[in-house]
Amino acid sequence: MRAVENYTFSAKAEERFKKLETQFPERESLVLWALHLVQEDAGYIPPSAISYVAERVGVSRSHVQGVISFYAMFHDKPMGKFHLQVCVNASCWLAGSDELEKTIENHLQIRPGETTSDGLFTYNRQGECLASCGTAPVVQINADYHESMTPQKLETLIEQLKRDS
């Protein structure tokens, strides 16, 4: 993970940002992209990245802050290494997402919005449909979808993530 004090883009993020700068006629468009790059670097948006993004893009700090607070995927606090999101919208609920919520709460002893004390897992209920209704229920872990999930599969997966880290 990238240092969060005096944040600056990693070399990879810098390279992508330079390309993005050529793709949009107005620099304001770069705000969301820049925040995605920060989050890929640091796992969340550290306070120092707010001024950094504002400066790099050429907008005010409050603009950047407003964007962060509007969009659910931008996190202004550190997250667990693995962010578990259980889709609880209609089709996933029909397919048993309640059981997945219970599995996480029992197995990891955390409630929605909380992170395990070892910093490994953050858990959220995802109210927005993840467009995985045909393979419901789905749990998103970081960028990946885990589809047709069952409590047993989820427990196994959690245990494996623990072992691997």
Next chain:
Amino acid sequence: MAAPLEKRIILADYGKPDSHTLSVYEAGGGYTALKKALVSEKDKWTPDGIINEVKASNLRGRGGAGFPTGLKWSFVPRNTGKPTYVVCNADESEPGTFKDRVILEDLPHSIIEGMILAGLALESRQGYIYLRGEFYKGWQRVDAAIQEAYAKGYLGENVLGSGKTFHLATYRGAGAYICGEETALLESLEGRRGHPRLKPPFPAVKGLYGSPTTVNNVETFAAIPHIINNGGEWFKKLGIGNEKSGGTKLFSVSGHVMKPGVYEVPMGISLIDFINETAGGIRPGKELKAVIPGGSSTPVMTRQEVMRAKLDYESMAELGTFLGSGGMIVLDSSTDMVQLTKRLADFYAHESCGQCTPCREGSKWIADIIDRLIDGHAVEDDLKTLLSFTKNMGNGTTICPFADANVMGVVPIVEKFYDEFLHYLEKGKSGEGK
């Protein structure tokens, strides 16, 4: 493999290994429409030539509203001196809808070819694909496909040596359903919060960066190469219902069917045949109870209504609902309609962007009343109140149609399955629910 009643045009390559790559797309006839339009039949495919062919196809916007695509393109002024933009709405977040994800992940070149053709029609030199942030794999696939298309000369300063320019770039949203609404999408693409804009002006005239813009759905663009290849008349006649609903359409079906998934069928086929034959029917021992036909914002249909329905825009409207996005949720006799309503009401309450009071407050009231009902704290008047104030929530009192979508998604469930809501009320009174 096609399922019963399926007619695969857009999905022809779906399921083939590496269907997302350029070589598989080209092997299936990909980019021949573009070559025709720019090289072998370039005199025929003037901007008006393309627009007229799309008009003749009766292709209607696949994002939900069903607006005729050719007509929409004809509203975009050319030669204003400003650039014109082609924007693909890949925000797909309407509950129950998961068809665009298949195209993005498995058939990304069809979107790119469709967008380049749209660019030719509108004399645009720049397109953007706006994907919801959660679609990381979809974004990777689209991004890789764009790079392949640049390398092969389908994109760039001099597309296929024609002297015409078309650039394409991606944008990622970050978790906000409202960014699927086209003006919110444009705000977001300009780097701001996704607050819908007051219309008019419409994006056709004043869209991205204040310039003429078309915003179209993923599936809409994916249909375009087939229309240019085979003709508008051919596409129109793929539909077997009302001729105003041309072509085939992708339906994503979930809930209590044996074979949930994404299927492409001719417009106008019977809904119950689709459920029973294409989607494998209801689970054994259960009966069909209701269907939410086109995403959570389309009014629920009772079993009786489903029996009479055909899958085209006109037939669905006659039954008081919409074809919408084609995101179908099938519900069997085991479904608790009150609990289902809670899932939807919570979703809308969370996703309202908050600009308009009727929407911001109304969506929370709906969710609160349903919560109270489930907790056993509701009173008789609560349900009446819900049915009354929701009449004033949309209907032009708000900036965008989100409030109407909320009302259409929730109120018909309460009305058509009122007994179940009363049952919760009775349970609450007797202290059972508390």
